[in-house]
Amino acid sequence: xxxxxxxxxxxxxxxxxxxxxxxxxxxxxxxxxxxxxxxxxxxxxxxxxxxxxxxxxxxxxxxxxxxxxxxxxxxxxxxxxxxxxxxxxxxxxxxxxxxxxxxxxxxxxxxxxxxxxxxxxxxxxxxxxxxxxxxxxxxxxxxxxxxxxxxxxxxxxxxxxxxxxxxxxxxxxxxxxxxxxxxxxxxxxxxxxxxxxxxxxxxxxxxxxxxxxxxxxxxxxxxxxxxxxxxxxxxxxxxxxxxxxxxxxxxxxxxxxxxxxxxxxxxxxxxxxxxxxxxxxxxxxxxxxxxxxxxxxxxxxxxxxxxxxxxxxxxxxxxxxxxxxxxxxxxxxxxxxxxxxxxxxxxxxxxxxxxxxxxxxxxxxxxxxxxxxxxxxxxxxxxxxxxxxxxxxxxxxxxxxxxxxxxxxxxxxxxxxxxxxxxxxxxxxxxxxxxxx
Amino acid sequence: xxxxxxxxxxxxxxxxxxxxxxxxxxxxxxxxxxxxxxxxxxxxxxxxxxxxxxxxxxxxxxxxxxxxxxxxxxxxxxxxxxxxxxxxxxxxxxxxxxxxxxxxxxxxxxxxxxxxxxxxxxxxxxxxxxxxxxxxxxxxxxxxxxxxxxxxxxxxxxxxxxxxxxx
Numbered sequence: 001x002x003x004x005x006x007x008x009x010x011x012x013x014x015x016x017x018x019x020x021x022x023x024x025x026x027x028x029x030x031x032x033x034x035x036x037x038x039x040x041x042x043x044x045x046x047x048x049x050x051x052x053x054x055x056x057x058x059x060x061x062x063x064x065x066x067x068x069x070x071x072x073x074x075x076x077x078x079x080x081x082x083x084x085x086x087x088x089x090x091x092x093x094x095x096x097x098x099x100x101x102x103x104x105x106x107x108x109x110x111x112x113x114x115x116x117x118x119x120x121x122x123x124x125x126x127x128x129x130x131x132x133x134x135x136x137x138x139x140x141x142x143x144x145x146x147x148x149x150x151x152x153x154x155x156x157x158x159x160x161x162x163x164x165x166x167x168x169x170x171x172x173x174x175x176x177x178x179x180x181x182x183x184x185x186x187x188x189x190x191x192x193x194x195x196x197x198x199x200x201x202x203x204x205x206x207x208x209x210x211x212x213x214x215x216x217x218x219x220x221x222x223x224x225x226x227x228x229x230x231x232x233x234x235x236x237x238x239x240x241x242x243x244x245x246x247x248x249x250x251x252x253x254x255x256x257x258x259x260x261x262x263x264x265x266x267x268x269x270x271x272x273x274x275x276x277x278x279x280x281x282x283x284x285x286x287x288x289x290x291x292x293x294x295x296x297x298x299x300x301x302x303x304x305x306x307x308x309x310x311x312x313x314x315x316x317x318x319x320x321x322x323x324x325x326x327x328x329x330x331x332x333x334x335x336x337x338x339x340x341x342x343x344x345x346x347x348x349x350x351x352x353x354x355x356x357x358x359x360x361x362x363x364x365x366x367x368x369x370x371x372x373x374x375x376x377x378x379x380x381x382x383x384x385x386x387x388x389x390x391x392x393x394x395x396x397x398x399x400x401x402x403x404x405x406x407x408x409x410x411x412x413x414x415x416x417x418x419x420x421x422x423x424x425x426x427x428x429x430x431x432x433x434x435x436x437x
Numbered sequence: 438x439x440x441x442x443x444x445x446x447x448x449x450x451x452x453x454x455x456x457x458x459x460x461x462x463x464x465x466x467x468x469x470x471x472x473x474x475x476x477x478x479x480x481x482x483x484x485x486x487x488x489x490x491x492x493x494x495x496x497x498x499x500x501x502x503x504x505x506x507x508x509x510x511x512x513x514x515x516x517x518x519x520x521x522x523x524x525x526x527x528x529x530x531x532x533x534x535x536x537x538x539x540x541x542x543x544x545x546x547x548x549x550x551x552x553x554x555x556x557x558x559x560x561x562x563x564x565x566x567x568x569x570x571x572x573x574x575x576x577x578x579x580x581x582x583x584x585x586x587x588x589x590x591x592x593x594x595x596x597x598x599x600x601x602x603x604x
Contacts, residue, residue, distance in 0.1 A: 322577060329560075330570075416574030417507055424570045 025418045025425075026373045030191050030229060030350060030409035036254040036304055039297045043256065046296035054290050055281065064292045071299025075260055078306040079227075079246060080237035085266045087282045088258060088295055092228045092249035093140040095261040096185075098275055098286070099224045099245045100144045103183040104129050104154050105273040111180075111219055123217055127180035130155045134168040134197070135394040136190050138378070141226060155180070163396025165344040166195040170202045177209065182219045188230040188241070192377045192391045192407055193339045194350030196234075199225050203242030222270065228252050228259075232305045233347050234313055238262055244270050250294075254412070255301030258294040261286075312412050317348035319410045319419060324351055326423045331355055331430075336401050338392055349411065352392070354404035355426070359433045361386055362406045368429035372422045374408050472533055473567040479537035484544050487526040489513040497590025501581045508535045508575065512582035514546055514554070516590055522546050522554060527582075534572035538562050538579035546583060551590065557583055 035043075050067050052060030069083070076083040089095045107129035131145060135158045148154040157176045161168045173184055184206055189196045203223045210220045224245035230236050232253025238246055246262040264270050267283065278287035305312070327335050339352040355365065362376035363386065377389040388402035397405070408422070472480070488511075491498045495516050502509040508531035515524035525543035529536045541562055546554045562568075562576040 322574070326573065415507055416577060417571070420571045420574050427570075 023371055023421070024373055025371050025414075025422050027408040027410055027414065027418075027422060028374045029411035029414075030194075030252070030347075030407065031375055031378075032251045033232075033254045033411060035256060035297065036301065038304060039255055039300045042300035043293045043297040046293040050292050050296070054292060055279070064290070067292055067296050067299075068290055071295045071302070074299040074302040074306065075248065076262075078236070078302040078309075079231070079248070079262055080239050081246075081262050081264070085264060086248075086260050086262050087266070087272075087286050088260050088290065088298070089286055091251075091257060091259040092138070092226065092247050094275075095247040095249075095259050096138075096140040096224075096226055097144050098261060098272070099185065099247070100131070100141070100148070100183070101275055102271065102273040103131070103222055104148065106271050107180075107182045107219060109273075124180045124219065128153065128155045129183075129219075130157070130178050130181040131183045131185065132157045132159060132173055132176045132181060133185045134159045134161055134173075134187075136161050136166075136168075136192070136391045137185070137187050138191060138226060138228065141185055141187070161195075161394055164341070166190070166193050166339075166341040166395040167197055167344050170198055170205055173202050174205050174209065177206075177221060179218050181221050183222050183224060185224040185226070185245075187226040187228070188236065189227075189233070189347050190391065191229045192389055193341070193352050193395060194229075194347035194409075195339070195341060195395075196230070196345040196347065197225075199223075199241050199243065207242060229347060232301075232309070232312065233316065233349055235309065238264065250298045250301060253301055253305055256294045256297040258291060258298055260298065313348050315412060316410050316414070319414045319416060320349050320351055320408075322416050323408065323410065323419045323422070324353075326419055327351075327353060327426075330423050330427055336397075338395075338397050338401070338405055341395070347409075349409050349414075351408045351410075352405055353408075354397075354401045354406070355430060356401065356404065357430070357434065359436075360404045360430060362404050364433060365404070365406060365426065365429050368432050369425045370428075371425040372408075374406060376405055377407055473569075475566050476533050476537040476568070479540040479566070480533050483536065483540045485524075485526050485540065485547075486528065488528065489515050489524065489526050494593050495590075497586040497588070497593065499582045499585025499587070499589060501585050502531070502578055504530065507531065508578055510535065510539045510578055510582040512539055512542060512579075512586045514586045514590060516551060520550050520552075522549055522551065531575065531578075532572070534566070534568055534575040535578065537566050538568070538575045539582060541565060542579040542583050551587055554583060554587055 046067055050064040052064045054061055054064040054068055072083045072086050076086050089098065111124050131154055133141060133145060133156065145156045149156045159168055159172045159176055168186060184202060186197050186199055186202060188199055206221050206223050214220050222244040225241060225243045226247040227236050228247060228249035229252060231248060244264045248260040248262065250259055251257045263272050266272060272285050274285050276287055279289065281287045281290055324337060334356045336354045336356060338354060339346055339350055366374060366376065377391065386403065388399055389405060392402040392405055393399065489496045491513065497514045497516065499512045510527065510529045512527045513525065514522045517523045525546050527539040527543045529539045545557055557580060559576040559580040562579050563573050568576055
């Protein structure tokens with residue numbers, strides 16, 4: 001015991017001699033998450049043992065196929081869907097693009113064809129397909145839609161979110177529906193503010209509307225939700241959400257950098273037109289020899305969420321709430337919690353806040369932090385310079401406050417001890433910036 | 438617990454002493470790198486370390502924290518028929534501040550009614566022990582432990598729960 005104690009003492013004093021600045025606290029889990037050890041294990045095992053081509057009929061290939069099937073089942077289970085409704089993609093961007101491309105193609109195929117429909121006038125003859133979304137979507141939804149709009153392939157309505165609760169209102173979505181509308185796509189949870197959108201309500205109302213529309217020969221409106229940020233942080237069930245498409249992103253729930261797309265009644269109720277053509281994998285909806293190790297990891301990550309999701313959620317919420325308490329205690333009136341909107345539910349792990357002050361731009365504060373690793377908004381927007389986040393501005397946050405925004409997103413292993421360190425770090429960062437006035 | 442803890446304190450204290458000469462100039466502005474004497478006092482002379490009979494109907498047990506996250510605290514209270522806390526014990530796995538926070542918590546709950554004990558706030562504990570900012574979460578855990586013990590006690594008083602199958 002004593003010998004071990006002596007060794008530990010040396011190791012500990014060595015560790016404690018290293019400067020405290022080298023201790024980093026990661027609070028940017030909305031940007032990406034590390035892989036859980038079990039996920040890494042599942043992936044390396046697949047790399048070692050299941051490298052065969054899943055389409056091959058000999059044992060090495062069949063083993064890979066089994067792994068893929070199990071992963072598909074796990075993914076289906078965690079979202080409350082059927083395995084045959086899940087296809088694997090390279091990530092959220094591909095899944096989102098796939099949905100948008102598909103509905104446009106479907107519209108053209110069904111409604112733009114000038115076939116004789118028994119004398120009935122086609123109510124959308126000549127019109128472009130119309131898609132409804134909101135103003136705070138991720139780039140992988142916003143940019144494809146803007147691109148289609150520029151190419152005059154589709155028309156798009158970006159419904160503004162409420163400046164009161166940061167959500168998009170179902171009323172406004174329904175009000176934007178036109179005869180040629182074929183898709184409503186609304187993210188389930190926003191990556192910057194953490195606000196959760198009222199997707200179940202939107203789906204319900206669209207479904208009711210569809211009954212009349214289809215009877216009148218109009219295209220049915222499909223509903224898609226990008227669930228990238230929500231899965232792994234709160235319960236996601238496609239039956240409760242009522243959506244036709246759901247995007248799954250592995251690297252947000254401690255899985256690898258691939259994704260999946262859920263399509264309700266894939267191939268039967270809901271059409272899906274592929275972007276890629278090739279070897280027939282994924283029932284031709286997304287061909288390409290399967291990335292077995294990544295798929296194995298995704299399935300394991302989904303399994304962990306199915307088993308422990310509630311515990312993860314409760315833990316993250318506890319740490320995040322403690323963080324907000326400490327921020328308020330430390331900075332008092334100076335702090336503006338951008339992610340707290342009255343009446344809106346939000347992700348349990350996200351805290352977007354601004355410390356008021358002319359020198360306290362979000363990036364400047366983070367640059368002065370020695371411990372905290374975080375971002376001012378979406379990681380893919382890090383090249384925005386000092387311009388405030390368009391998402392925050394859309395939510396009604398004033399420009400000077402939005403400019404100072406910092407987004408902290410905690411994870412499964414975040415602790416209150418880390419929160420204390422981070423708050424201290426922010427305090428010294430602010431003091432340095434203001435001392436340099 | 439205290440025996441194992443004392444060795445840790447000595448090691449930690451010696452590490453602090455080793456660290457002091459290496460502090461670069463700007464670090465000296467950071468206050469209180471040493472344990473406050475109140476924390477040291479609770480550490481070397483902990484009050485109320487131990488256990489109560491958790492199967493007893495008058496005992497409420499709160500177990501909070503997780504080893505993975507760093508600290509675990511068990512705090513138990515014994516309540517008399519009039520609803521007054523007459524005894525309290527704690528066992529804590531954690532740093533000096535965590536031990537001091539839970540030790541202080543047992544001191545404070547004694548003599549209070551169950552309702553009064555609910556008003557103990559982490560900020561009071563932190564202020565009393567002069568905890569540095571990076572250790573405020575320890576006082577939060579102590580407040581959670583008190584509340585958990587009170588909740589467990591209240592649950593046991595409910596008429597239908599005859600069995601005391603608590604963790």
